[in-house]
Amino acid sequence: xxxxxxxxxxxxxxxxxxxxxxxxxxxxxxxxxxxxxxxxxxxxxxxxxxxxxxxxxxxxxxxxxxxxxxxxxxxxxxxxxxxxxxxxxxxxxxxxxxxxxxxxxxxxxxxxxxxxxxxxxxxxxxxxxxxxxxxxxxxxxxxxxxxxxxxxxxxxxxxxxxxxxxxxxxxxxxxxxxxxxxxxxxxxxxxxxxxxxxxxxxxxxxxxxxxxxxxxxxxxxxxxxxxxxxxxxxxxxxxxxxxxxxxxxxxxxxxxxxxxxxxxxxxxxxxxxxxxxxxxxxxxxxxxxxxxxxxxxxxxxxxxxxxxxxxxxxxxxxxxxxxxxxxxxxxxxxxxxxxxxxxxxxxxxxxxxxxxxxxxxxxxxxxxxxxxxxxxxxxxxxxxxxxxxxxxxxxxxxxxxxxxxxxxxxx
RNA sequence: CGGGGUGUGGCGCAGCUGAUAGCGCGCUCGGUUUGGGACCGAGAGGUCGAAGGUUUGAGUCCUUUCACCCCGACCA
Numbered sequence: 001x002x003x004x005x006x007x008x009x010x011x012x013x014x015x016x017x018x019x020x021x022x023x024x025x026x027x028x029x030x031x032x033x034x035x036x037x038x039x040x041x042x043x044x045x046x047x048x049x050x051x052x053x054x055x056x057x058x059x060x061x062x063x064x065x066x067x068x069x070x071x072x073x074x075x076x077x078x079x080x081x082x083x084x085x086x087x088x089x090x091x092x093x094x095x096x097x098x099x100x101x102x103x104x105x106x107x108x109x110x111x112x113x114x115x116x117x118x119x120x121x122x123x124x125x126x127x128x129x130x131x132x133x134x135x136x137x138x139x140x141x142x143x144x145x146x147x148x149x150x151x152x153x154x155x156x157x158x159x160x161x162x163x164x165x166x167x168x169x170x171x172x173x174x175x176x177x178x179x180x181x182x183x184x185x186x187x188x189x190x191x192x193x194x195x196x197x198x199x200x201x202x203x204x205x206x207x208x209x210x211x212x213x214x215x216x217x218x219x220x221x222x223x224x225x226x227x228x229x230x231x232x233x234x235x236x237x238x239x240x241x242x243x244x245x246x247x248x249x250x251x252x253x254x255x256x257x258x259x260x261x262x263x264x265x266x267x268x269x270x271x272x273x274x275x276x277x278x279x280x281x282x283x284x285x286x287x288x289x290x291x292x293x294x295x296x297x298x299x300x301x302x303x304x305x306x307x308x309x310x311x312x313x314x315x316x317x318x319x320x321x322x323x324x325x326x327x328x329x330x331x332x333x334x335x336x337x338x339x340x341x342x343x344x345x346x347x348x349x350x351x352x353x354x355x356x357x358x359x360x361x362x363x364x365x366x367x368x369x370x371x372x373x374x375x376x377x378x379x380x381x382x383x384x385x386x387x388x389x390x391x392x393x394x395x396x397x398x399x400x401x402x403x404x405x406x407x408x409x410x411x
Numbered sequence: 412c413g414g415g416g417u418g419u420g421g422c423g424c425a426g427c428u429g430a431u432a433g434c435g436c437g438c439u440c441g442g443u444u445u446g447g448g449a450c451c452g453a454g455a456g457g458u459c460g461a462a463g464g465u466u467u468g469a470g471u472c473c474u475u476u477c478a479c480c481c482c483g484a485c486c487a
Binding site: 009010011012013014015016017018019028036037085090091092093109110112141143144145147152201209220259262264292328330331332357358359360361362363364365366377379381389 | 412417418421422423424436437444445446447448449478479480481483484485486487
């Protein structure tokens with residue numbers, strides 16, 4: 001992509017109404033546009049980050065035999081009434097609307113009930129199980145207060161996965177597999193080291209659920225960490241958890257985190273409430289066991305923007321950067337720069353080519369704000385030496401390399 | 412939802428005790444520049460969030476309302 005063709009432009013000043021670092025940087029660099037409080041559009045650079053995150057999640061969910069689908073944004077009232085969760089007193093984030101004939105509809109804030117309802121048509125026998133399904137969906141939640149930029153919006157993208165099993169044991173085994181898959185996701189996103197599987201308040205079925213909490217000052221949660229034992233506990237269940245786990249409070253370190261994932265074991269409760277049964281080998285009806293697993297895609301992007309940034313701008317991890325290379329041409333080297341741009345792309349390297357007629361300083365500043373992992377500079381002076389300047393965004397370290405040396409490093 | 416704050420060209424801001432709106436960035440045109448956000452010159456762009464009121468006169472005062480931000484509460 002050529003910068004001259006990108007419709008967004010960088011801003012020197014962040015809008016005054018944004019305080020969250022992630023939103024300030026993402027807006028300034030042209031990744032997102034704020035439509036209203038808690039509602040952001042994802043621009044060309046932003047959507048490439050989203051897609052990269054989604055692809056990592058997709059690969060890991062596929063690796064545990066989950067099937068991707070996409071459910072509906074509009075939902076039926078009666079489906080939610082079966083579990084009592086249509087009520088605004090029970091679920092306070094509903095957006096609701098009506099058809100022209102006055103039929104009441106809900107706008108999907110979760111898809112747990114609808115997927116159970118859907119599966120009633122497909123699950124009849126133990127032979128149909130287990131099943132795991134996931135989707136990337138825009139969730140709509142009427143949050144009382146949106147905040148923290150893209151980390152807590154009223155409209156956001158979430159990967160939600162649901163698994164269905166014949167027994168509690170089978171569900172638990174899958175649940176454990178999901179934990180491992182999630183760890184791989186966070187590792188690949190570059191936040192694995194700071195992301196902890198955390199004991200949190202459970203549902204009706206289990207004492208605790210698990211959250212994936214990522215350490216960041218921009219977070220809203222407090223967790224207690226035992227680094228030695230690799231145990232993390234959400235503040236909301238600290239007293240219970242300490243008793244259960246037999247540890248003392250003063251062994252624990254208090255840290256601020258953002259919840260980047262959450263998994264629930266529903267047991268058979270949801271299926272019982274909604275009538276999702278299967279027939280076992282001995283011809284008896286049983287409720288299906290169910291788990292629910294979420295990863296906030298846009299929230300993960302916000303957390304990464306918060307964690308990987310400095311006073312100059314964003315610093316994307318290689319795996320999710322919108323492009324790998326920011327190519328800066330200095331002076332009258334259009335021909336050589338274009339040739340390099342094409343060679344890099346032919347080698348499978350994604351490139352944002354700053355072909356504008358701007359001064360070097362402006363290009364460097366934008367390169368740093370946008371935060372691609374590598375910057376390659378080409379100029380008359382460098383061409384004479386037969387070298388290219390190669391700069392790492394994270395360390396700022398620069399080296400002079402030939403094209404072959406450079407390609408060896410990044411492709 | 413409780414408390415606090417802010418709304419003035421695309422963005423950041425100024426506008427004192429009321430007198431027909433200004434600066435920086437960005438944008439357009441011309442010229443000079445070209446390794447760290449260039450410079451000179453000439454321009455375009457605003458019903459001052461909205462509605463109502465007070466006044467000869469309102470960005471400025473009053474009332475209502477909307478939006479946005481922060482703290483709190485909330486967050487299967």
